[in-house]
Amino acid sequence: MVMDVRVRDLRYFLAVAEEQSFTRAASQRLYISQPALSKQIRQLEQSLGTVLFDRDRRTVRLTPAGEALLLYARRLTEDWEAARLAVSEASALAGTTVRVGFQMRIGRGLIPAVTARMRQRLPGWKLMFRQVSWADPTVGLAHGEVDVAIAWLPVPDTGALSWRVVAREDIWVALAPRHRLAGLPTVPFADLVDEPFIALPRTAGAQRDFWLGAAARQSPAVITGEAETAEESFEAVASGLGITLLSAGNAEIYHRDDVVCRPVNGLPPSELAVVWRTVDTRPFVDVFADTCRACARPAAVAGQVGEPEPCAGP
């Protein structure tokens, strides 16, 4: 029987070895419960066929077998870290993948069209999609988790990011079916200003404000919950905890029976854009952005020339 260790098992082992305590290693280094750690170490011992720790009620000490594993555990975890770095570098240098960040489902036929176009313009390249939480307003661009992003504006307007609009849509509101406004065909935003809202995380910045309708407010919104993903947001709405704004297209894409979506009057439309780091001169980034724009609906891009526009935030 070949026992295939997981680097995490080795991290667990190292934590216990260094802390000399299951409880402290679990709670202070690994952030798991003590029984989970006890169980994992026991399994590792059984797989290896030997005891790695001498357990005394007061102390946990490495056995000679445990000492032997200690050296290897350190080496293996370091080697794995080096492997990940090598893979990341090779990927970036060889450039066969475009990593695309997104916060909400893209839909709108955009990705199939872009994928087909990219296949012609950059043969052999692949698109890899990464969902990023609303907590990161740069949609993974700031820390290089992705190469490009498909994001709802506004994104941080510091000049670090550039974008082109690929869709423009009216604002809708998501309500619980029993909400007093659920029966209206259209909802004036004035009727929503005092409603409890489900907000984006604070770190979302201007995006949070936009989706609270800040452009049409004179005072802060009433916030009864925060959500990091659209899924979390809809769950909160369905439970009656609050309401949330969304684009018309997303009202359709995220349709569900336990949430009612209605058009809202009195708010500026929302815009979906392809976003990239301004300093990123890698050719595939341009190709991707151009391709997205070429695949966008004509009405969405009229009048937008790719320059950052003033933020409507408070």
Next chain:
Amino acid sequence: MVMDVRVRDLRYFLAVAEEQSFTRAASQRLYISQPALSKQIRQLEQSLGTVLFDRDRRTVRLTPAGEALLLYARRLTEDWEAARLAVSEASALAGTTVRVGFQMRIGRGLIPAVTARMRQRLPGWKLMFRQVSWADPTVGLAHGEVDVAIAWLPVPDTGALSWRVVAREDIWVALAPRHRLAGLPTVPFADLVDEPFIALPRTAGAQRDFWLGAAARQSPAVITGEAETAEESFEAVASGLGITLLSAGNAEIYHRDDVVCRPVNGLPPSELAVVWRTVDTRPFVDVFADTCRACARPAAVAGQVGEPEPCAGP
């Protein structure tokens, strides 16, 4: 997010890289289904944030990132193998663990008694138990998987193994509840000779013969199934596929409602022994064997002086 790879993931990756085919790697190298392999490689790619294989309907080729991982994957799998060997050697040399092999549950109060005694005689040592299949008549001793074993005789009588009897028990038979002999208080073996038996694996050798009642047979047994563990054997008996012999103590230990056990007349008793490699001079092996004998029931060891006795095999 720290991604903790498992050596098995790397083995999967290496198999695909070398076969250049998911289907062949899955079925011929890894013995898993193709979709499972597809899913695991996809997950590895997502965790690393890059594509490792360019997939074409006809071929699977490594990307540059995949090539980078290839080197590390080989190194990590080799390092892990070296780690396991180092641990095994350290364990054996340092000697803080007695690995005890067994094929059937030991019971009979033996292990608690032995554990307590060993704690006094070898402070700091631990017992680690390994269940070994009936396919290995040496109960893990031949290949060094264990240091000592608690096994039902006969074990291979080549001189390589030594043993001391710790329990002696009459033979019982396990029958399906609806079996024609299930209602008898005691069953003569003559009534069982033509019954279909569940046998031990062929590789079990003399043990297989013993538990088919070879000592009282003139012709081969009728065998309708084989089992590698007691659990498998009982399942087959309960399903009506055949019958099996067992010791009196095990009839009690393995009691279950869907199997009837009855004493058998006409067969020599069975013997449970502590077994070790004759050439194994490590002191803890002697200590363990002595301790087992000291804890055995007096009636079991009368007349047994620890020498290998003639095998009753056919």
Next chain:
DNA sequence: CGTTGTTATAACCAATGGTTATGGACGTGC
């Protein structure tokens, strides 16, 4: 056009990895 071979995806179930609750052993302080 039909057949074959390949990888991906879906639905489902088994196995693994986590949680909280509890137990037993030990040490310390009163």
Next chain:
DNA sequence: GCACGTCCATAACCATTGGTTATAACAACG
């Protein structure tokens, strides 16, 4: 001696992961 706190192990339970079979889509070939 008793009460309490600390520590690791175990049990019961649930969520997540890893496997299966079935199926779909696509490309190549005859």
